[in-house]
Structure formats: structure tokens, C-alpha cells
Amino acid sequence: MNYNWNWGIFWEMNPEGSGTYLTLLLMGLRWTLATAALAAIIALTFGAIVGVIRTLPARWAVLAGDAWVEFFRNIPLLVQLFLWYFVVPELLPKAAGLWLKTLPNSSFWTGAIGIGLFMSSRVAEQVKAGIRSLPRGQAMAGTALGLTTAQTYRYVILPMAFRIILPPLTSELLNTVKNTSVALTIGLMELTARTRAMQEYSFQVFEAFTAATLIYLALNASLTFLMRRLEKAVAVPGYVAGK
């Protein structure tokens, strides 16, 4: 293989005029972070609501929650992003569709919301599992004390359920970060897209993707570290799971 290694490429100017190639990658990282943050907030919010709904006694609520989860987890993420970005604006009334298409940073909003909703189905599945893993007597004890269903969830069920699912939630958070790369297909110039741009401008494919690999790795390793800290901080003294 005839390849000219050039690790100094990161300090060379990119042809876009936005600074060095490193700047190019960091601009991508900013979109990756913003997309992951918004997607994670959406995933957690909707995942928690839908997960709780699926454990309620009302049958219609459970059905609605199940439908949500099945819809968002059974269609590939790539197809979902295409649906939101290319198909939905065409189905809307003309003015609304036009507004969507001309929205500034529309690929960011579509990407973040699309990935967030996709991930919400997985979070919902875990929230439900976490709630189900608690002894049935816990909810009964809350109810017997006169707490309403909402209060029982708020003060008794969810604080323990979320502690129990923190480790798998960490995985979902990392998946959310990684899935932001799919948004390059709808034109979001996030880290992977910027890496490909660097490759096309400079032909330094190995350097570009080594950098991207290390940045993703460092980002997710930091998140894992923070989540472990959180797990320790909220650990319940004397509590042994499954007891």
C-alpha cells in the first residue's frame, strides 16, 4: 500500500476557510454533542412517561404505550430519519411542510428529535422493566398509606426503578451518542460527516478516522465514568438488589 502518512494534517488549513482540519472536526463534535444532548433529553422524557404508562392498570394506556414502543423500535433508525426528513414534510399541509423544509438547522432538529424518539422506545422498555423488578408490595405499601397512584410512582416506585436501571441506561446514553452519526444521511454536519469531509479534502483517510475514533471513544468513556459516579452517588446504603 502506497500511503503518505501525515499526522500534521490536523494543523493544516481546511479548504472551507473555517480554520484547520482539527477545527473542522471540532465543529462536527459540537453538532454531535448538541444532537446527542437533545436526543437524550427527549429519550429520557418520553421513555420515562411511556414506560410508566405501560405499567398502569388501565388497559388503553398500556396499549398506547406498547404501540409507541413497537412503532419506534421496529423501524430502522435510518428509515425513521428519512421519514421525518423527506416524507413527513410532504404529507403536511403545504405551508407547514414549507416551514419545516426551510427551518434553520432543520437536519439538526429532525436528527435530534428522530434519534430521541427512536431511543425513547428503548428507554421505555427499561423503565418498565425497572418498575416490574420491584416487589409488588412496594406499590401496595404506598397505596395503603393513602398516597395516590401518581404520588406512589413519584415518591416510591420511580426513585428505586431509576436506580436499578442506571447501568443499562448508561448503555442507551452511549447508543444515543453513537446514533447521532446516522444523522449525516440527512445532511447534519456532525463528527462523522466532518471526518468524511476531511478525508475527501485531504485524502488522509487513516488520520481522519483515527481522530474520529479517538474522539468518540473519549466522549463515551467520559460519559461512562460520569454515570458510574452517579450510580455511586445515588446508591442506597444497605440495599441489596433482589432482596
Add this chain to the structure above:
Amino acid sequence: MPTTQPAMIELAAVSKWYTPQFQVLKDCTTSVSKGEVVVVCGPSGSGKSTLIKCVNALEPFQAGTIRVDGVNLSDPGTNLPKLRSRIGMVFQHFELFPHLRITENLCLAQEKVLGRSRDEAMTKGMALLERVGLKDHALKYPGQLSGGQQQRVAIARALAMDPIAMLFDEPTSALDPEMITEVLDVMVELAREGMTMMVVTHEMGFARKVAHRVIFMDHGEIIEDRAKDEFFSSPRSDRAQLFLSKILSH
């Protein structure tokens, strides 16, 4: 005493089905007067836990009526959370909230349901902790206490709501033998103070000591419902005799 007082808990022909084929409670009728201590016993699977959970509507039932302090549970206008807050319940597995300190376990419902201030709730909670002998453990978490200690906290948590009656669902069944006494002592004291109590238990020593009446259940039916002395000296049914001979033989 039982007959002169008004009924605090009244069950009339209560029936419950898990499936159309499987009936767990069959026409259960009984009552508990104010200040009365009633022990419910019977073999496992006889429906006694289900029956006691129906009394504060933790379990739904399909036929019959239950009235607590005159309030019909099945009446759509009944505010169930409010009614439940007036009935203390103690569970087999304690069901303290593991992520909350003992004090927080005691204060939660006092504040959220009764609307007491933190100070008021703490004063009440600490007094009850002292009463069950656990004042020194106030700032611990449930997982740091023994089973017997946790159950005493659970009793204190129920008492903190100033209940008009207390329900106990096999309160000592999950405990190591050496911890049973400390829980029973608290319950005996409570009974002697005149608390209205309905107790599902196999502890016949407790029944002999403080119960006014004993209900014997089998296959979802109330087989015997009699004054304590009559029940122990001359149980009428063969099934109750067999049950007593089995659990009293040691």
C-alpha cells in the same frame, strides 16, 4: 365488649374471583368492632391475606360489600386514598421504602397525604420510633436494619397516620424466629391499648394472649368465626381441628 361497640369493619358476603373458574373468596361475612382484636388464621392459600387486602381496597372484589367506619368501599363516591390513609397496614415483607431514611419513611405519607409540616411529622415519627425502641436508628436506611427492626418501623409508619384500625398481613412470617417476639410485643401492647386490629397470623400464642375473636378460613371460606376461648377449646369444624393439631403439636 365486641357486641356493645359499633362495627368498625363490616364484611357482607364478599366474593372474589381471579378467573371465572377460580374463586378465592366465597361469601365472606364478618365484622370487627371498635377496639376488637380479630385473628384470621388458616392454611396457606385459604384466602386470608386476600381478605385482609380487600378491607382497604388493595385488592378488588366482585361481589358483596365492605364498610369501614360506615364508609362503603364500593361506592363510587368513596375517596379511597383518604379512607386508606385512616387504616394502618403492615405487610409480611415490611415494604419500607429502601431509598428513604427511617425518618423519611415515617414522614412521607404524613406530609403528602395528611398535609402535616415536616416538624409535626418528625415529632410524631420520633415519638413512635421511641415507642418501638428504635430511636437510635432514625437516620439509617431500611437495608441497614434487621427484619424485626424493619417490621417495627413499618408498624410505627402505619401508626404515624393516626389510624382508626390496623391490618396485619402475616407480620412475622418473614422473620427469623428470634425476631418474632420483638414484633409481637409491639402488637400486644397496641392491642392492650384498645387499637382495633385485624391480624392474619399463624402465631397462636399471640391469638391466645390478646385476640377477642378468631376467624378460621379454608378454601376462601370463613369456616369458623368465634370467641377466642371457644375456638381454642372446642373448634367445631374438622378442618379447624386438623389445622390446630398441626400447628400446635410442637
